[in-house]
Amino acid sequence: MTEIIAGMPRAAVERMLAAERDRFTGLHPKSRALAARGAAHWLHGVPMHWMNDWGTPFPVHVAEARGAALADVDGNRYVDFCLGDTGAMFGHSPAPVAEALAVQAGKGLTTMLPGEDAVAAGELLAARFGLPCWQMAQTASDANRSVIRWARAMTGRPAILVFDQCYHGMVDDTFVCVDGHRVVNRPGLVGQAADLAVNTRCVEFNDLPAVDAALRRRDVALVLAEPVMTNAGMVLPEPGFLESLHDLARRHRTLVAMDETHTLSSGVGGYCRVAGLEPDFLVAGKAIAGGYPCAVYGFTGEVEQRMRGVLASKPAGHSGVGTTLAGNPMATAALHACLESVMTTAAYGRMIALAERLEDGLERLIEQEELPWHVQRVGARLEVGFTRRPPRTGRQSVDALPSLLPEAVRLYLLNRGVIITPFHNMMLLSPETPSAAVDQLASAWSQCVTDLRIAARD
């Protein structure tokens, strides 16, 4: 019997994948040669091994990235809907950020003192996100690790709560998953000696009774969550879930950190501002300084008072909260420029209008072709999921990800000049994305479906 993958016969998907791999290889001779050279000195031929996770026969080597466009070393041009998996949400090298970096590069790359940019950036963060106090880190992973440490110190509680299949960066405490009735270390984890489940509780997203049960023991310092799960496909919160989560946390005296690294796509001030949520901490990284390494975490006035108490009463010595000072004036200059001139109301208006248009186009395709697929969107960020109904939990989402089909679609699109994100199928709209590119992407998806149907008949 023919095996069907999300509405498409497996044989057709395999045929498409093989043809697209050949086409890719023909289009990228210089990338191929560079990949062979790189393989001699980089693990998997790339500076970070997951740069190789695109499902292409070898990685595309980029010559230049500007606005929403990428050019590769073979002269192929692409509209980029991956946007560095979010770092370039506002376009590659936004001009105000590039200029601020160039100026700062001539005035000092690293110091152990703040400048005027820091003061201005703090004011803008408070105004934009509605939280009065802020700290900087270099990566969102650093920021999340810091928030966890602060929350434990402030509450005197050892545990944190995360959602199954979450991702918050290189944060040991979060790499657990639900296995039946147990919480265990994530199976793919490399080199983890500790049993992370000792101090990390893990439940399914959208499961309020499970959240309540986990918090009832009153040993949980912090709930760390994305307001929309964006790293296990896309899982939207059910109506009222996040509000009730905050209420439960307040009742059980647990702090809440919302990691908005990806959901900054929601609108000015991120998902929480748009939805009227008031977390104790908010974390943002990646795009917050236009793609330059920088992250921030904000917190309420009450949290700030408790932090001061922690610092005043602790013994002398390292706090364990901190990250590199290297490049901090550069990051601060980029952060200031991005907040002031790039992450504007007008930019969000454009991004979200483009995303709505793409969503319409993809939903029309799914309906017309009667595909058992769905589209999810949070502001300027979209995903196609290969099930008829959207998932409720991270586990459902991950379990529903089909083999081969997403890879075939991505490669087909890439070979036609449009790049979407690997792992799942995220498409991000930047203020620099031309509206014609949205139509180009929607029609490439449509052509891909047509070609899959043709391959199914062959």
Ligand SMILES: Cc1ncc(COP(=O)(O)O)c(C=O)c1O
């Ligand atoms: C929600 C979320 N938080 C944190 C991170 C880690 O960001 P960084 O690479 O800046 O450490 C990521 C990375 O993808 C993320 O998706």
